[in-house]
Amino acid sequence: MNLKRKLEVLADAAKHDASCASGGSRRKTPDGGLGDAGRTGICHSYTPDGRCVSLLKILLTNRCIYDCRYCESRLSSNAPRAAFTPEEVAQLTIDFYKRNYIEGLFLSSGIVKSPDYTMEQLVRVAELLRNEHAFGGYIHLKTPPGVSEELLAKAGRLADRLSVNTELPTEADLASLAPEKTFSAIEGVMQGVKDEIDDARDVGRLSVPAGQTTQLIVGASDTKDRTILATTSRLYDAYGLRRVYFSAFSPIVHGDRLLPSKPPPLVREHRLYEADWLVRHYGFEAEELFAEGEQDLSLEIDPKLAWAIRHRERFPVDVNLASREELLRVPGLGVRNVKKILGARRQRALRLADLARMRVPLRRAAPFLVTADGAAAPARMLDAADLAARVKPAEQLGLFDAIVAARTGQL
Numbered sequence: 001m002n003l004k005r006k007l008e009v010l011a012d013a014a015k016h017d018a019s020c021a022s023g024g025s026r027r028k029t030p031d032g033g034l035g036d037a038g039r040t041g042i043c044h045s046y047t048p049d050g051r052c053v054s055l056l057k058i059l060l061t062n063r064c065i066y067d068c069r070y071c072e073s074r075l076s077s078n079a080p081r082a083a084f085t086p087e088e089v090a091q092l093t094i095d096f097y098k099r100n101y102i103e104g105l106f107l108s109s110g111i112v113k114s115p116d117y118t119m120e121q122l123v124r125v126a127e128l129l130r131n132e133h134a135f136g137g138y139i140h141l142k143t144p145p146g147v148s149e150e151l152l153a154k155a156g157r158l159a160d161r162l163s164v165n166t167e168l169p170t171e172a173d174l175a176s177l178a179p180e181k182t183f184s185a186i187e188g189v190m191q192g193v194k195d196e197i198d199d200a201r202d203v204g205r206l207s208v209p210a211g212q213t214t215q216l217i218v219g220a221s222d223t224k225d226r227t228i229l230a231t232t233s234r235l236y237d238a239y240g241l242r243r244v245y246f247s248a249f250s251p252i253v254h255g256d257r258l259l260p261s262k263p264p265p266l267v268r269e270h271r272l273y274e275a276d277w278l279v280r281h282y283g284f285e286a287e288e289l290f291a292e293g294e295q296d297l298s299l300e301i302d303p304k305l306a307w308a309i310r311h312r313e314r315f316p317v318d319v320n321l322a323s324r325e326e327l328l329r330v331p332g333l334g335v336r337n338v339k340k341i342l343g344a345r346r347q348r349a350l351r352l353a354d355l356a357r358m359r360v361p362l363r364r365a366a367p368f369l370v371t372a373d374g375a376a377a378p379a380r381m382l383d384a385a386d387l388a389a390r391v392k393p394a395e396q397l398g399l400f401d402a403i404v405a406a407r408t409g410q411l
Contacts, residue, residue, distance in 0.1 A: 104138025
């Protein structure tokens with residue numbers, strides 16, 4: 001198989017891994033070297049479904065000794081097989097970089113012979129890039145479950161980011177759909193990467209500067225959102241993950257009878273990302289995002305708005321007196337908006353027009369806030385039975401329209 005055909009097969013085989021997004025590294029480029037994996041991350045381009053394509057995103061091989069039912073590269077699949085050598089991947093990366101096609105490499109692989117053997121091949125690619133080509137760009141290596149700590153430490157010194165895919169949210173799901181994988185093997189890798197990062201930090205050595213991530217497939221099993229978010233919260237707390245990525249299950253050709261015949265709605269993946277963001281950046285606990293007995297996030301409204309509607313007794317909050325934590329729970333207010341509000345109100349009391357100038361989405365936020373000019377009409381909306389419909393995201397109102405709408409009770 002020629003190189004072009006290998007690239008076609010192994011780039012296509014990597015398309016379902018969403019955890020390729022990069023950034024956060026502080027690795028320095030060698031003098032006279034190539035590439036930059038600086039603190040601000042890599043410039044991305046995205047496909048219409050949100051997949052990152054700014055990295056050379058490929059598998060080393062799609063041959064695999066595992067038979068994960070949801071995977072196109074599984075042992076029992078009749079997909080065409082291909083394999084790169086480490087030297088081919090290193091040269092492709094340099095050639096693509098010099099043509100300004102990419103800024104870095106995302107490299108995964110099917111499991112061949114054993115997890116350690118596979119990881120040795122991935123590490124060899126990174127060694128060639130760093131040591132022979134003086135490549136200072138971004139490298140993300142996907143680590144197989146069950147890899148030795150020695151190989152993880154070696155990979156950490158060469159790569160900007162490491163990740164091992166959790167894939168499924170429960171041990172029962174793994175036993176059913178990926179019988180060769182276990183949570184103990186997956187989390188053993190996570191613990192090994194965490195230990196390597198901690199050890200390197202203690203001695204001032206650079207290792208895995210962009211941290212570790214993982215991915216969960218959504219909709220391959222009937223596991224509910226509540227369980228999925230409980231799993232992600234536990235992984236964040238235990239292993240200091242930089243991020244969990246969600247990937248909606250995509251039915252595969254000649255798929256297993258245990259798998260769904262249709263993908264879940266993409267909005268479900270989007271809602272999980274929103275919930276994950278609230279947990280990581282807004283101070284929410286995962287359990288707060290569900291009503292008693294509720295197992296899935298609403299597909300109709302975002303989880304922050306759903307929480308606010310269930311807790312109307314906590315609103316409206318005074319924009320000039322509320323704490324940062326209280327403001328972060330107001331629908332429509334993001335971290336940057338809250339920072340602007342906290343800074344501006346030190347100078348004077350804020351009115352509705354001030355919030356509009358800050359580009360606060362008033363259609364969403366106004367019913368949950370009290371400003372210096374009262375905003376009594378929006379506040380009365382809190383008791384409306386159709387509050388969710390009234391404040392669902394819409395095109396942001398301009399300054400003039402926002403002020404007029406507020407004063408005439410149209411918000």
